Amino acid sequence: MKRYDLIIIGAGPSGLSAAIEAAKRGMKVIVFDENARPGGQLFKQIHKFFGSKEHKAKIRGFVIGRQLLGEAEKAGVEVRLSATVIGLYPDKEVVVREILEPEEGTAGETSAKEAVFHYKGDAIIVATGASENMVTFDGWTLPGVMGAGAAQTLMNLHGVRPGRKVLMLGSGNVGLVVSFQLLQAGCEVVALVDAAPRIGGYGVHAAKVARTGVPFYLSHTIKKAEGTDHVTGVTIAQVDSRFQFIEGTEKHFDVDTICVAVGLSPMSQLLKMAGCEMDNSGKGGGQIPVVDESGATSVPGIYAVGDVAGIEEASSAMIEGRMAGIRVAEYLGFDDKAGADTAFDQNEKALEGLRQGMFAPGNRGKKIEKTEEGIPVSENLLTHGFVADDEIERYPGVTHKAGVHPVMECTQNIPCNPCQDACPKHCISIGSNITSLPVVLKDSACIDCGMCVSSCPGQAIFLVNEDAGPGKATVTLPYEFLPLPEEGDEGYGLGRDGSRVCDAKVVRVRSSGAFDHTALVTIEVPAEYAMKARFFVKA
């Protein structure tokens, strides 16, 4: 039996973060992960993260994954892959099924040799994450019905589209983000469907999908997946307030793929096995361990961090991991209390910052009528995925002035502020409260650099010139698709709802390293569409 100061189960964002903090303090740390690659789900996340600098905001998930791996290696963390922990015991003993390196000359043999090993740790951190939930409907087992995470794995890790025409069920952040990624991979998304009456995820994630023309069907769900050997179509129908189908509301779509994004469940079995006190209230997305703010469970020396301790975001999981790593080091005498307290408090503050706003864990399931500023929340955004033309003017980021200026269609209080730091001329202010809606400062001078547009993880910032010559306006919009439009391309301006509202011509296309793969496309539209055209399609 091998001994380690700390054994971590799961090499995702929280497990790696915990390992880094512990190893930096001189601990001998090993991380087990059942997958062939480390990083958990981070390497499938290709969007820019929300938050502020300390939360690695505006950096794409897979880049954060690379940074974490580099940090872990530097700190001397040992990561053991293709190693499945199959047992965890209260005396901190761990049983692991590992795949042995294939011997020379056995190439072509499929079955890798497996063996079971025992390890003992002075402390254990469980960071096993979560698995996707499923809903059942007629035909749900047909090939072509898959988890949204499965689609993400296929396209973002392996470069293979899950299908050509896709229907997405679920409007939480996973459903919205994966829908956008499907579009980026070149799939057609025929509809985004949710049985709930309101969109569950961030409005900005919904809006960037809606403006490309994907229709949202709230209070709808799947009635039947069609096909004999695989999916060839799907029928959805409206549901009433008791989630019963309403006769005569059926709609059919030809699709080859149905993606299901209906939440995640913590994979907490090992913690239960170890005798940790569990919370069955369901508030963390399923059965979760009872933990204190450092992740300590009821069993001394066993900690739980990340989604296994309650479903949240990767950003918060990374901070939780660091907090547990710091406390474990103190618990085992690798750091004194004063040093640990300082580092812990700093992380706790960062975590509190992320848990603010309309989507804070405490607000889950609540309908928020007004922003922190007292502005009514867009009802259209919640039910159709976009802010209506007559609603947009009431938000503080949407202003009019002469010349090029930012129009920030950020209408919900979410913890995010990269735009404030992105502007070299300090045109944009969020202030010290990270969830406040961005404000355009009155006497600021926009230089049309586009840094705010590319910095916004929600792709909600546009540069508008309402008077770009007689009867003309220009709109600069973020663009993350291929092929990239070219200067001179003629086509249509799409409204926030994705419908064609006017003719448009591309007058400028910018892409640079500083924009990190968010290209800036400037279109010229009739002046009256300056506040309406928000996407471009080539004729």
Added chain:
Amino acid sequence: MDESLRIKTHPILGDYTKGKLVHFTYDGRDMTGYEGEPIAAALKAAGVMVHRYTAKRHTPRGIFCAIGRCTDCVMVVDGEPNVRTCMTMLKEGMKVETQYGVSSKPFADEKQ
């Protein structure tokens, strides 16, 4: 078979780094894929939807979770049944077969 489901260039990820092109067989048909990618990814790229038929009701299953949890995608690989094709990496010369129950032999009532 129309255009492959492989993404040529991705707006964010650029070009995917792949292993060398290898040959394998799927139900006796010659196919190609990239070494080191999951068998399931190579099959998906080629448009294969059905990985197996269940033992009891003979209903089809394909890729469902893609991360080794659900076992829907298991097939007979090099004669061995119940191989998770989403977790098993493709190698030159692999013999991949549709799984019927726990064998590569079609059910008597199954169309071929």
